[in-house]
Amino acid sequence: MEAVLTSIAIVALAEIGDKTQLLAIVLAARFRRPLPIIAGILFATLANHLAAAWLGYAAASFLEGKWFRYLIALSFIAMAGWTLIPDTFEEKPEPDRFGAFVTTLVAFFLVEIGDKTQVATIALGARFHNVAAVAFGTTIGMLIANIPAVLLGQALIERIPMRAVRIVAALLFLALGLWLLFQTATQ
Numbered sequence: 001m002e003a004v005l006t007s008i009a010i011v012a013l014a015e016i017g018d019k020t021q022l023l024a025i026v027l028a029a030r031f032r033r034p035l036p037i038i039a040g041i042l043f044a045t046l047a048n049h050l051a052a053a054w055l056g057y058a059a060a061s062f063l064e065g066k067w068f069r070y071l072i073a074l075s076f077i078a079m080a081g082w083t084l085i086p087d088t089f090e091e092k093p094e095p096d097r098f099g100a101f102v103t104t105l106v107a108f109f110l111v112e113i114g115d116k117t118q119v120a121t122i123a124l125g126a127r128f129h130n131v132a133a134v135a136f137g138t139t140i141g142m143l144i145a146n147i148p149a150v151l152l153g154q155a156l157i158e159r160i161p162m163r164a165v166r167i168v169a170a171l172l173f174l175a176l177g178l179w180l181l182f183q184t185a186t187q
């Protein structure tokens with residue numbers, strides 16, 4: 001349960017103001033069909049984050065040792081710094097000839113590659129050694145952050161103090177990284 005709850009919290013906070021959330025707003029404005037967009041986000045995130053959590057799990061299983069645990073802890077601390085940098089989304093999705101669902105599925109999957117939430121999912125997979133729990137939690141976190149963006153769009157983004165959200169998310173990453181450092185040092 002810790003893997004699920006930690007994954008939800010980290011990704012939901014890290015996703016606010018992220019380029020994929022901005023993409024959700026663009027897609028909602030373009031298609032005005034929230035259900036296929038939400039379904040596209042769900043399936044793209046599941047596919048992307050299952051692979052990312054598995055990669056983290058596989059790396060942790062292969063690269064055992066105290067030094068690797070330090071590396072995971074430092075990756076969370078680095079994520080804290082990265083979270084403080086605001087994302088921008090300058091590209092518009094491809095023309096809508098494929099419909100809301102397919103456009104969202106492809107766009108979200110591709111935009112999420114190398115994104116901070118995908119990197120966090122890799123680190124969470126390595127930390128918790130539970131692919132299903134991490135992928136489930138990170139997917140729920142993505143939906144928590146993106147469903148309001150799809151439904152309420154720009155009005156919501158203008159009212160949320162993004163700087164404060166980024167700071168809270170960064171502190172969460174930092175706390176997790178420091179906790180892992182402490183835990184590793186005392187073993």
